[in-house]
Amino acid sequence: MQNKQKQLQELFAAMSEKGVFNGVFLAADKGEIVFEGAYGLADRETGRALTVHSVFELASVSKTFTAMGILILAEQGKLSLSDFVEQWIPDFPYKGITVKDLLRHTSGLPDYTPLFIKDWDRSKIATNWDVLEYFNVRRPPLQFQPGENWEYTNTGYVLLALLIEKISGLSFAEYMSETLFKPLGMHSTRIHNRRLSGNVPPDFAFGYVYSFETHSYHLPDEQPATDFVVYLDGIQGDGTVNSTLHDLLLWDQALYTEKLVSKKTLDEAFTSGKLPDNKPYSYGYGWIVEQKEHLGKVVSHSGGWPGYSTNLARYTDHGKTAIYLSNTDRQLDIQQQIINEAENILFGLPHSVPDVPAELRSVKIDKTVYMLYRGVYKMDMGLDLSVTTGPEYDQLFIQLSGQPQYEILPLSEERFFVRELQIEIEFAAKKAGKPAHELTLFQYGEHRGVRVT
Template identity: 45%
Template sequence: MKLVKVFLLLFFISSLGIAQQKLLEEAFIRASNEGFSGVVLVADQGKILFEKASGMRSYESNTPLQKDDIFEMASVSKQFTAMMIMLCKEKGLLDFDDPVSNYLKIPYKGISIRHLLTHTSGLPDYQAIMDEHWDKSKIAGNPEILEYLRIYAPPILFKPGERYEYSNTGYVLLGSIVEKVSGKDFVVLSKEWIFEPLGMKNTAIRSLDEKSKVRNFAAGHLKDENGNYVNANRFRASDYTLWLGNRKGPGRVSSTAQDLLKWDQALYTNKLISSKTLEEAFSPYRLKDGTRSYYGFGWDIEPKSPFGKMVKHNGDNPGYQTIIVRFIEENKTIIILNNNAHPAMMRLVEAATLSFGRK
């Protein structure tokens, strides 16, 4: 009798899991029918539960998307920049509370590396400055961005540590600090310190020319005036990816869903840094007024999700939307890479979360 009860219980649990996964399957089919183009990967304890691709690698050549295609990560890249800073810290090259002015010449005082990591620096938007003043027939990188910050010195938005305001400028400075303290190129060092040790063979910080030579690079797409998807590079909104094509820190990592899962799982180990240092990345920042800002080092933080503490980050480039969600107390992961700016992405995140069931 006990054996029968155990069998029935196992059958119930199995059926429940199938039903929950069906929710995600149905949500994915619905999104695909609505035109979603991208890859969805869901894992539990590092084991892939769901991995599917839908849509087109290139609409113009009518090339179907594959699960191992490479996408632009956009601001999901920031977690790798933050990791580079943490690696520098563990190598004794810097401390998080060091003044940025110790390493870079900038026209702003009282900003620490921690302020840059947590988006609490108050720095103005570098892209607005470059858009107004830069000669767009040339390609700018971090040295040029820093030079224009010094030349035009737009006012700081608020005193460092007073509040949170998302800052791409801060992550440009972080990339430059890594180069300053290491004496090496940020692109080369990211490969040497992160991508190669973790076996992320399809991940790199690629130039536009390098991307064009990657066979399975999923182009970003937007709709033209006729409602047809075309390469996002045709639109004015994408121009900055050309004339700011050498920037390092706030974006430009390109990767696959499988490589992001390798990255995710490595963060449960000491392969890169100690758990003590990593915990700082997943901790809120206390502002000057005593309140907390729930952005750590390259991660948005949600202390109480359906599965305990959650950290996540999304990215948004012309034609691309990306997200990685990590329920770090339960080792559950959601990765969605989209290359036609489709509105179904967050709906898929919700369906993927429901597919895990409840605690």
């Protein structure tokens, strides 16, 4: 164990010194902490350092809690996972979507995030009820018929939070506190919308995004590409759980017990699904479920939101746990490599310290070409990729279905890169000066996307 502690310490210290890790990490074996460490700053304005007790926004790791909130109601007989959403929300215009579809991302509902970035009044902070009203009034089309396919969407978990409120008679925050957090002794965990409430939790880790123009970190609120964190701050269920390393370890350990729900329900939650054609997908009830060589069954969830990169991995065949919380989102691909190497150390596998690639540099181009690239592209991996411009038409953004939005910067008039990730995109048109008809995304190979709108 001491050797693993030393190796993990060396890994995270090296990545911190290289400027690509600012956060906290914990590894445990059967509930016993093997290693924990904190690196960097929680508040860059004051110079306050991170600690292993710092509170982070969890982003989509929050979905693991929302799913459990629903499963508790189901075990209490207050709803069934086979219930249709319209049974609980009578005016809901999309018929035939079950609670299970929302849990498993098989509803076909489009993700609200790009829709609100495009349509929402940015002077107001949106809430879950605003999301429901948007879908009731504007009725964006389904991606597919309910249960027929799988596509990750934050909208489903917003609706699950509304169901919890309607059925329990409590606010989502009150329900989660009384039903999950307090019973498990997770005293530093809460549902919290910092900008909407105006309150900052004690020992809070502010999230920062990196500006390649100033070569420094800023709050995402201050950057045009990420200021949606302000007007989407009131939405719950898909994110907004705030927690700590130690509370997340309590959560992990509780899932080996029947403190909240039965073993039968937990087994269902930790089982990946199948589509009607028997094609499998790696998602249970609020958890990604995978079988990995040397690691066995891995039940996990990651999260990404401007300023935060999070990951909770449970290696249930071995009783091991890895919790990664970062409050910067520069070079996110490197952060995944750090997680992979920490995982290797935890399992005694060969490991190394990841190399940090040189930064790409953007060039000046005629930005009127951005209008030629706007649209939705159907990618060969089955996801939709939206390409949009900023309000002044001088910025270009991409967003894969259910994923955060990223600005892309020019390497030439046709080729662009994502500053936070090792991704490049090249647009192609059938004739010069005409709208692009396809694009190629370069990341771990080439992925083609055909323009559909």
